[in-house]
Amino acid sequence: MPVLCTTGCGKNASLKRPKTGDALCKECFFWAFETEIHFTITRGELFNRGDSVAVAASGGKDSTVLAHVLKTLNERYDYGLNLMLLSIDEGITGYRDDSLETVMQNSADYVMPLKILSYKDLYGWTMDEIVAQIGRKNNCTFCGVFRRQALDRGAALLNVKCIATGHNADDIAETVLMNVLRGDIARLKRCTAISTGSEGTIPRVKPLKYTYEKEIVMYAHYKKLVYFSTECVFAPNAYRGHARALLKDMERVRPTCIMDIIYSGETMSVKEQVSLPTQRVCSRCKFVSSQEVCKACVLLEGLNKGLPKLGIGKSSKAKRMLDDYNAKQNEKLEEAINEINNESKKNNCISKGKVCRSTCKSKNAQSNLIDGKTDENTNTCNNERDANISNEKTNCCGDKICNRKDKANETSEPNSKAAKLLAEYGIPENNSVETIIPNGEESKNLISANNLSNDINSTREKESEKEISNPVNNEEFEVDLHTNDDIVLKEEDETCAGACGKIDSLHIGF
């Protein structure tokens, strides 16, 4: 026998609402679902009239439903919002390329402009390339950190007031559970906040904060929304999976446990003396960071230097890796310089530390060169100096018999090779003279190559105070997959922009 909709509309119920257990017809479910989100928006004062809002769109169920509902409510309640879609293309073949097609479809269906930013354009790497380099273990750390910054960049480009993300109640309850299980109470406030973002940053808001995942799926299904449900090909089996399984088990027994857990997270207080990191601007990319150098820059530096584990783990570990790397680079550079010099000695007359060009008569006297010096009895250059010590601007050997004495500024032959090397090592050519001194002195340019190491040192020093005051930060956790947090700063959790729909929750100390 059909059950009537409990709202009294007179229609037969067609579903049992997961959140309340009410038997509802489709229309009443839609109304209840949308109205709850409207209350979340108005009570949380998420938007102001006239705001431009970027909906972080992955093509998954959460962001698709969010875009659809925001559009509906914007029209129904006349919010006056200028809505647009912002997507990040991580460069995951067979996953993101397909889901982006869904986003494009949504953009057309909801008449919302779409902006897509790719990791390749922003960072020079796709996730496919990153995974090929680092393997499958910490891939989500890179993905999450880059995505957060990419969203910030996209929002800045679109000049929006805020970014609306598709975090749902299940995601937030899972994060609360995870933080409790890890003893990271300090993060509860942030992970349950409906709006996050400090001064100078573009805020992120979560209109679906109190919306159950099951209801989102139901809504998308009954509304026949187009969304992408394939899991990311790099999706991990993370710690979050255990929290998720636990939550689902508890939900079966007591559906309200999701809301109860969120409430617990909101009301658990953090001790006054626990210092939380402050936001600032990354000294390199100038985007928001909790550190001197942001996590995205550290990870990118690691990728570009062939040190993919840089940025995974404690800062002391990263510093060690950078020091080793720089030492090796210095060794290589010295070897290369010696090679150039040896070649020069073999092929050219060297006088006063400079290489004579073909016009120098002494070139013919190569056989008389002894350790880079000419034999005084051969009537050639009277070079008394070692080949490696000159910084003078002249290429002339200085000898009376050298015909090039007055062509002082001409470039010596091996410099093109040196320039190539300098370019290879990322050293500006105008300082090349200082750089190629192979006498053990550290050149200015090599010091600048160590800048990141210094930045990290300085960050580390500053962070040490925080670590003392906040023992939680002192721990080195295994990087949890589906992660997206910055170094030490426990940023707000981010839902994986993949259709996997999970919230990232990186927990690393740096």
Ligand code: SF4
């Ligand atoms: Fe990125 Fe999510 Fe895929 Fe991890 S599972 S690689 S965070 S899209």
